[in-house]
Amino acid sequence: MSVSTDPLEPPRLGEPYLLTPGPLTTSFAVKQAMLRDWGSWDDDFRAMTREIRRRLLALLGAGAEAFDCVPMQGSGSFAVEAMLGSFIPRDGKALVLANGAYGQRAAQTLRYLGRAHAVLDKGDYLPPRGAEVAQILAQDPAITHVVAVHCETSSGILNPVAEISEAAYAAGRKLLIDSMSAFGAIGLEPAQIRYEAMVSSANKCIEGVPGFGFVLARKAEIEAAEGNSHSLSLDVHAQWAALETTGQWRFTPPTHVAASFLEALRAHEAEGGVAARGARYARNRDVMVAGMRQLGFETLLDSRWLSPIIVTFFCPADRNFEFSRFYDLMKAKGFILYPGKLTVVDSFRIGCIGQMDEHVMRRVVAAAKETLAEMGVASAAPPAAALKERAKLAA
Template identity: 45%
Template sequence: MREKKLFTPGPLGVSLSTKQAMLVDLGSRDLEFIQTVKSIRSRLVELAGVSSDDYTCVPVQGSGTFAIEAVFTSTIPRTNGKVLVLENGAYGRRFGQILKVLGVDFKILTFLENEKVDVGLVEETLRGTQGWTNVAVVHCETSSGVINPIGEIGRLVKECVPDASYFVDAMSSFGAVDIDFTASKIDFLVSSANKCLEGVPGFSYAICRKDKLTGCKGWSRSLSLDLVSQWETLEQTGQFRFTPPTHCMLAFKQALTELEEEGGISERRKRYKENNRIICEGMKAFGFKTLLDDTHDGFIITSFHYPQHDNFNFKDFYTRLQEKDQVIYPGKVTKTDCFRIGNIGHVFPRDMRYLLQCVQEVCSDMGIPLPLKE
């Protein structure tokens, strides 16, 4: 099987050495594995830039959505829980799907998918309605690439409803985009192993303020997704309550080593920004238009409008690129026809330049002359 380059929001490509780290079998009670879990949890708290006195990391088996659901099911009070969801894309809408299944009271405050969450409207809602116990927002809405102002939102939450829990989905941003936990007043943040930290898919994690987490004991509506019970067992025994993703965690340990070797988060951010610059400038030179205007400064993923040409068919475009081992991603924006190109994972500027070459070749093969006409 040929290896493909993944320009998607996930799964993402990883290094060969990260894959090779999985070629070891360890038992869940093996002392080496227990130490690996301890090291990963400690390192993630460090990467968050917070003190282990105040915050802890709770890993959860499964994709990022598992950690999102774990936070919701564990932190919403059993009685009088009321959640405000700030939504401007597909991943924010998924919050609503989870909350509906959980059967809790919630309201979705919806914004345009190509705009940031409006802090003014958030303030009106927080002050105008009483009883909010939880507020949730996606940091990088990867259906479009919008980066939401989580710092301003967090400060408003703590000013207007100081006892509410503030939850940030930083699935595609943690490990690359600056996040100031203290200034943003974040209580719970989730991300996944196979995003900016470049591990393999298989587990996600929540970084939790300890006092908020312990205050939720007994609230969970799920056995396996109970963050408090998971944390308590990890603290007491160093072990997961149920079978852990051993190979994935060994890979993640190696991925964290490679992050350090690259120069840490700041250097990885530089690489991702350069990836983004190359693809944006190249696609614009071909005449493609980005979904977001210049008021946005996200660099995780970029959405491009379908070109207005009779010969363009996205399925054909996508398939032809895939035949060249270049995997892009469909758009999830409901009102706009677009596709997405991710800039994160084990991809480098040379990969972005080659992708541009492939786009040019595919457009030529499809009879679409470049640059595109207005």
């Protein structure tokens, strides 16, 4: 099989591109880094862990000296639960800002943890705004923390965390950020946006593989979190204390994942860091969205709220369009799409992140055009009712 020379495209072994918000398409070098076995107690692996922590802190930019990095085994949701359970005291109360599945999952997590909380639910289309947050905080003095999702991948919306932060701290509250699908491509400098802790995972914008998440939190918050956690394995303070004293993760780490993640971090730096990675993803989005709109597809969100991470499209109203068949035909052409996760309308999503650039995205659009023709879909326009609903909620 010949290997494409498209920029950034990794050597392919016949696998399709993952047009998803992670897991995503990784480079050959990241895959290759998993071929060696590591002892979790060995000095070489401890050195690897130290370098991962140092490099992640460096990605924070200005203000990072007040923070520390705590890797946590498991998926991103494990890291979110670790953050919520460790930094929100048992007598605290959180305001969860929800505009999709991941804000709702944070609220569900807090219910499991027995933490008091309120939810500002903005539906699928709209971001929570600072003025709304300020009003709720003024009305409820019991709220101690605000929980925000940086990029809500249910819709692809990029939430305005800077104005949310301003509202939270003006009211004397603390902010916790789920930056799962944004960190590494969208700046989150503590010197510019104040927060106590944020979480992300290995298989998102750093372009590693699934297996662990990480918490970047103020050292003072970590030290104060002792005894807060509901969980032995998800205790951020305990994990941090072990790393600081022994250099080891408390429980068996995903050694191969860590090795590949370190390779991904080095590639991230070589590409130009957060700004360059974000710029590539933004070009991916712009080329793909323009092409899909030319085919007649319409985005769920207004252009100003489109993130460079993933974009949600309405399913066409044409009776010949069936998403499951569209998915299968696109997969046969080398592209795996992401199903929709909305409750109001039928939709699907196309991710912009991973080892892809605008050349690949043009091929995605060409494949979509061919697929529509194969399905006999004359128009990719969405149902009129879906557009009316969007317009009503955006008014």
